[in-house]
Amino acid sequence: MGDLTIGPGTRVTLHFALKLDNGEVVDSTFGGEPATFDVGDGNLLEGFERALFGMSSGNKETLVIKPENGFGQRNPQNIQEIPRSEFDPAIEMSEGLMLSFADAQNTELPGVVSSFDEQTVKIDFNHPLSGRDIHFEVEIIDIAPVTTH
Structure with missing residues (x-):
């Protein structure tokens, strides 16, 4: 695992939960299989990815993602x-x-x-989570360099 931190060119395995201000859980991997994604692959919204930059394996945090970095403002x-x-x-x-x-x-x-x-x-037609702050609870399990075959 070493000193690798989340950023471009990394593959991240993590548990996450998306929660609203009132504590309602919208989505969560806690209690199930963790999620894995490559930074920049489009599986995670860019604002959520950027919030993880610099984190290391073992980090646990709850980050607040503002609408402009998450699901956008209501239109x-x-x-x-x-x-x-x-x-x-x-x-x-x-x-x-x-x-x-x-x-x-x-x-x-x-x-x-x-x-x-x-x-x-x-x-x-607005995204149901648009205009809302999202509490992004994360537990970083593993970070690896992206390997191309």
Whole structure:
């Protein structure tokens, strides 16, 4: 393990938990298999990766990731009003219902019903964790140089 610290060119194995300000756990590997990623491979948001830079094996910390370094700020333009007639009448509308949409490139895009009435449905396409501070609890298990074969 040695003196290697997290940075570009490293493979990191860690346990992590993502928590909200109220302590609610959004995701966690504690109690299960640890996660492994190569710095810069896109498996971890860049702001979360940068927060780990300089840490060593055995480090345990809770870092607060601000929205601009995590899931972004909420964008009011990501809330769309869609005519109720465009939805299958069999869908039982409720606030918080997650629905799947296809964008212009036919990529799946999740949206959450924020409100609805007889004529329109407001869909929020913001990431559910956008605009929130995330408490990123980490335990670094191992750091290794990335090897290419």
